[in-house]
Amino acid sequence: MNQVPVAIVTGGSRGIGKAMADECMRLGYRVVLVARSVRNLELARRELTDKHAPDAALQPDIEAVDVADAEAVKAAAGSIILRHGRVDLLINAAGVSIPGTLELDADTFTRLFAINLRAPFLFMQAVLPHMFARGGGRIINIASRNGKVAVAGLGGYSASKYGLVGLSEAVYRDCAAKGVAVTTICPGWVNTEMAANEGPSLRPEEMIQPEDLAKTLRWLLSMSPSVRVMEVMLECAGDVERRASVELARLYALKRRHEAEFSAIDVQAAL
Ligand SMILES: NC(=O)c1ccc[n+]([C@@H]2O[C@H](COP(=O)([O-])OP(=O)(O)OC[C@H]3O[C@@H](n4cnc5c(N)ncnc54)[C@H](OP(=O)(O)O)[C@@H]3O)[C@@H](O)[C@H]2O)c1
Structure with missing residues (x-):
């Protein structure tokens, strides 16, 4: 059995996911980065390897998959578990933000839900039996402040994130007695490509930085096993x-x- 703990980080090729993968490696995890673009996955792998893992065996593994495709997600999760034999930490950070509320067409609304809500559902469904069998594990779902407070013009995204907050809270309770800690993180604006594309009123330096999410991860992982943190909300001052x-x-x-x-x-x- 592989002795090195394994972390799957969806959306790990850039932004919040990459910052969290960086922190996982700093803490000694073997990470599996999940995203669509093979080029970005390779770039992230190179950057994280240079920083943390001269040892080839500890370099990040990559899995290119479109998490909007349910069958592809199931296959990818299965093959990651088969390759590594264990999953100690799952971070669901892959997500998209598409502006619009009732003016969204039904396909776009469905796509938001497939990526932001169904994909975390499928990854949790795939890893939890393995975590239960090993007697523990940790799941972190990146929702959003928009999953707690809806704003005008972003109803489809907000709805998907409200869904993730609800799903995550239910899984938190389902897993409470089984040794698996589930936390939802709800950040406001984070200084990433996603935020830049939306043209927020804040300057990049006024936003939450991806490293703040990494620090939140470090804090969560430093808790005694007797502690559970259901939800963390980070806001821009x-x-x-x-x-x-x-x-x-x-x-x-x-x-x-x-x-x-x-x-x-x-x-x-x-x-
Ligand atoms: N930035 C913010 O202000 C903010 C605030 C609150 C919450 N969030 C949430 O935080 C998470 C990360 O956001 P971010 O700001 O880091 O975004 P980002 O910079 O746009 O990165 C998104 C990541 O998700 C991956 N991804 C997107 N669609 C995918 C798909 N269909 N299949 C597989 N991977 C996919 C992207 O890689 P590929 O494009 O190569 O697939 C990338 O790795 C998201 O869930 C977002 O909703 C962000």
């Missing part, structure tokens, strides 16, 4: 501040309106 000042401005406007209405009432006459 600038976003919190902006929302708070909008709320405050609204409250002050309300106060001024009430004061004006109150002073307009002829109190003596009313008595």
Whole structure:
């Protein structure tokens, strides 16, 4: 039996997934990077190998698969487990963000759900029996702040992430007594290609950095086995501040309106 712990990281070729794979390697895991682009997978493998794994046996393994394809996901998960003989950690980070709510066509809506929700479901379904058989393991699902608070214009994405938050919470409870810890991470804007493509109002340096997700992983893995962390929400300080000042401005406007209405009432006459 392979003595080195194995981590599968979907979306591991760039962004959040790559930062988490980097941290896994730092912590001594053999990682399996999953994404579609073989070129990006190879680039990530080279970068992580140069940084952490001069020993060929510890270099990242790569699996090119489109996680929108259910049968391909099942086959890929099966072949990873067969190759490595064990899975200690699963990080579901592959995801896409497509703007739109009711104006989305049904195929795009279905695609969002296939990638952001069904793929994590299928990967969990594939690895959990092996984790139970070994008496433990850990799953981390990257949802989003949009899976906790929906925003206008992003309804399809939000719905898929709300689904992932719900699924993940149920699996967290299902696994509680079986030694497998499941955590959902719900970040706000993270400084990756996905965020850059959406043109957010924050500057890159004002966003959460992918390394912050890696630090969250390190923190989770440092907990005693008796601890379970169901959910972690990370917000951008600038976003919190902006929302708070909008709320405050609204409250002050309300106060001024009430004061004006109150002073307009002829109190003596009313008595
Ligand atoms: N960035 C943010 O602001 C933010 C905030 C909250 C949550 N999130 C979530 O965090 C996760 C990672 O996001 P990110 O910002 O790192 O995104 P990213 O930079 O766009 O990276 C996405 C990763 O997922 C892979 N991927 C996308 N579609 C895939 C498919 N159909 N099959 C297989 N792999 C696929 C990509 O590789 P290929 O393209 O080669 O397949 C890539 O490795 C996502 O689930 C996202 O929803 C992001």
